[in-house]
Amino acid sequence: MSVSERVTWLRHNRVDLALHELRAADASPTRRAQRPLLILHGLGEATPAQVPSWVEWCGPVFGLDFTGHGQSTVPAGGGYSSETLLADADHALAELTGDDAERSITVVGRGLGAYVALQLAGARAPQIHGAILLDGPGLAGGATGPSSMSYTPLPTSLVGQTPDQYGLIELSRELRPADYATSFVRLANGGSPAATPIAVCATFRPMWLDAVAAAPGVADVDLADAWSLYA
Amino acid sequence: MFAYDRPVTSGAPDIERRRAAADGLDLDGHGEVPVPGAERPARSYDLEVGGLRLRVHEWGDPDAPPMLLMHGGFDFARTFDGFAPRLAAGGWRVVSWDQRGHGESEHAALYSWDGDMRDALAIFDHAISTSGDETTRPIPVVGHSKGGALMTQLADAQPHRFRCLVNMDGIPYKRNIPEMAEHERTTMLANDIAGWLDHRRAAGTKQRRPDTLTGLATRRARMNPRLPELWLQRLVTTGGELVDGDRTDPDSKDAGWRWRLDPSMRFGGFGPWRPEWMLLRLAGLPMPFLGVLGSEMEEMGWGTPPDKVAPYLPLDSRCEVLDGVGHFVHIEQPDLVAGMVLEFLGTPS
Numbered sequence: 001m002s003v004s005e006r007v008t009w010l011r012h013n014r015v016d017l018a019l020h021e022l023r024a025a026d027a028s029p030t031r032r033a034q035r036p037l038l039i040l041h042g043l044g045e046a047t048p049a050q051v052p053s054w055v056e057w058c059g060p061v062f063g064l065d066f067t068g069h070g071q072s073t074v075p076a077g078g079g080y081s082s083e084t085l086l087a088d089a090d091h092a093l094a095e096l097t098g099d100d101a102e103r104s105i106t107v108v109g110r111g112l113g114a115y116v117a118l119q120l121a122g123a124r125a126p127q128i129h130g131a132i133l134l135d136g137p138g139l140a141g142g143a144t145g146p147s148s149m150s151y152t153p154l155p156t157s158l159v160g161q162t163p164d165q166y167g168l169i170e171l172s173r174e175l176r177p178a179d180y181a182t183s184f185v186r187l188a189n190g191g192s193p194a195a196t197p198i199a200v201c202a203t204f205r206p207m208w209l210d211a212v213a214a215a216p217g218v219a220d221v222d223l224a225d226a227w228s229l230y231a
Numbered sequence: 232m233f234a235y236d237r238p239v240t241s242g243a244p245d246i247e248r249r250r251a252a253a254d255g256l257d258l259d260g261h262g263e264v265p266v267p268g269a270e271r272p273a274r275s276y277d278l279e280v281g282g283l284r285l286r287v288h289e290w291g292d293p294d295a296p297p298m299l300l301m302h303g304g305f306d307f308a309r310t311f312d313g314f315a316p317r318l319a320a321g322g323w324r325v326v327s328w329d330q331r332g333h334g335e336s337e338h339a340a341l342y343s344w345d346g347d348m349r350d351a352l353a354i355f356d357h358a359i360s361t362s363g364d365e366t367t368r369p370i371p372v373v374g375h376s377k378g379g380a381l382m383t384q385l386a387d388a389q390p391h392r393f394r395c396l397v398n399m400d401g402i403p404y405k406r407n408i409p410e411m412a413e414h415e416r417t418t419m420l421a422n423d424i425a426g427w428l429d430h431r432r433a434a435g436t437k438q439r440r441p442d443t444l445t446g447l448a449t450r451r452a453r454m455n456p457r458l459p460e461l462w463l464q465r466l467v468t469t470g471g472e473l474v475d476g477d478r479t480d481p482d483s484k485d486a487g488w489r490w491r492l493d494p495s496m497r498f499g500g501f502g503p504w505r506p507e508w509m510l511l512r513l514a515g516l517p518m519p520f521l522g523v524l525g526s527e528m529e530e531m532g533w534g535t536p537p538d539k540v541a542p543y544l545p546l547d548s549r550c551e552v553l554d555g556v557g558h559f560v561h562i563e564q565p566d567l568v569a570g571m572v573l574e575f576l577g578t579p580s
Contacts, residue, residue, distance in 0.1 A: 011435050012431065012434075012435065013340060013431065013434040013435045013495050014338070014339075014340040014435065014495075015340050067340070067341070073340065075339065075340030075341050076281060076282030076283045076339065076340070077280065077281035077282055077283035077331065077339055077341070077346060077349075077350070078281065078341060078343075078345070078346050078349065079331070079339060079340075079341030079342050079343040079345065079346030079347075080341060080343065080345075081341075081343050081502065083427075083500075083501070083502055084341060084343075086428070087427075087428055087431035087432075090428045090431065090432065091431075091432065094432060122421075122424070123421075123424045123425065123428060124425075124428070125421075145508065146508035146511045146512055148387050148388050148512075149388060150388040150389060151345065151348045151349050151352055151385070151388060151389075152349070152352070153280065153281055153349045153352055153353050154281065156281075156282070159281060159282045160282065166281070170343070170345050170346075174503075175502075175503040175504060176503065177503050180502075180503040183417070183420060186417050187417060187420065187421050187424075190417065190421075191421070
């Protein structure tokens with residue numbers, strides 16, 4: 001299946017987000033309601049064309065193209081933050097749960113998508129039955145405190161392409177203090193229906209992820225165990 | 232890249248239409264509430280920056296040495312209508328701009344501190360290249376509120392651009408929240424984030440609520456209780472727009488004056504950034520620095536106690552605290568503050 005065949009367009013302010021259905025729900029009436037899995041790609045990536053081989057999930061599978069990535073809108077002038085991408089993912093959550101606060105999803109993120117998955121698990125804790133954090137582009141982020149990081153406007157010729165160059169630059173170096181990341185763990189632990197709502201499976205552990213993995217209530221496991229946690 | 236070759240003034244507003252919606256107030260020939268000492272920019276024009284259209288405003292002789300003036304969050308460059316002409320009278324070409332989503336600039340899809348920072352750099356380049364200089368050279372910079380905080384960070388990142396820096400009540404100290412227990416803080420964060428996400432879900436369809444001219448001025452007075460009524464009314468006619476709403480419905484709530492500010496923006500929010508980090512950058516600034524703080528705390532201010540700033544002032548600096556003055560030091564005391572700034576800037580060059 002091509003990524004463009006089953007796309008739902010979600011309007012997030014002035015951006016159109018592509019939500020790809022990679023595998024539909026099983027129509028069998030005997031089957032209990034299947035929780036959707038949402039895949040969040042890494043920095044500079046896009047939703048894969050089909051369900052990745054590393055996914056062990058029996059329910060429906062979706063992937064979201066973040067702002068400035070894949071088929072989603074490339075906005076003018078940059079201004080990215082993972083908080084905006086969190087709001088992107090929140091739009092997908094609303095769509096996949098039919099705006100029903102009683103329904104939940106499981107989310108798996110690579111790199112930058114792992115960071116956003118953590119944030120979503122904290123921000124919408126009652127609706128996130130598990131967040132799996134994997135290696136991928138954009139996992140590290142940038143400084144963890146004040147710095148003299150500088151700024152450069154890009155030449156006009158680079159504006160408008162996907163993935164958005166401004167997104168690559170800004171999201172690869174955004175502030176990632178560890179205590180900010182662990183505040184989302186506390187929120188997730190307090191509100192998620194899962195006993196251990198966050199599973200860290202990444203090999204690379206930048207400072208924020210090291211702190212998350214060590215926090216109470218977080219499963220530090222391999223990927224196979226993570227799938228069984230939220231099956 | 233820049234549109235400076237074809238400067239234009241604002242399109243002639245429909246004066247009669249504005250007068251009819253002025254609640255009986257006298258409007259000037261531009262359909263704006265006149266305030267003694269306030270002047271429209273000598274030149275207003277569009278500049279394309281990274282694909283976004285920003286509105287630039289200038290006061291003073293176009294051949295005079297340039298300086299930059301940056302407004303605060305939820306404000307717009309025309310709040311300098313009183314202050315900027317006084318600086319221009321000192322021999323400067325004062326260049327200001329409406330930040331993305333503010334004033335007459337384009338509403339963007341994304342907003343961030345970094346985005347504003349890059350926009351500011353484009354304005355630096357523009358001001359210098361249009362002054363006949365081919366290379367980057369340091370110029371004076373004045374910022375108010377968020378504009379002061381942002382320029383303080385930029386001065387740390389690119390000190391070679393700054394001849395000196397004036398920060399008008401834009402020194403963040405720390406979040407204005409009381410001491411609270413961990414679980415209370417977590418609950419507050421949860422509510423903040425959920426509130427913000429709910430706002431984002433609805434942002435695409437939001438419109439700012441129109442009001443009468445005096446009604447909108449009264450609403451603004453809640454944020455700026457110390458600003459004179461006439462100034463608040465002028466702000467409505469310079470930072471607001473008159474919308475018709477449904478012409479067939481005389482009771483339409485969609486007609487009237489509303490702020491041009493992007494309705495997707497909202498106060499508050501959350502993120503990894505901490506206001507007190509600004510003080511740490513302030514301490515190392517190499518260029519001459521003047522801080523101007525108002526002693527009266529207001530809703531739009533940062534609530535920074537002056538005695539907390541003193542230990543972080545850079546070596547070549549001074550900080551003036553204006554007693555009995557609020558966050559908008561340059562509107563409340565334009566002569567005093569402009570005089571202070573001109574003396575600090577020295578001879579234009």
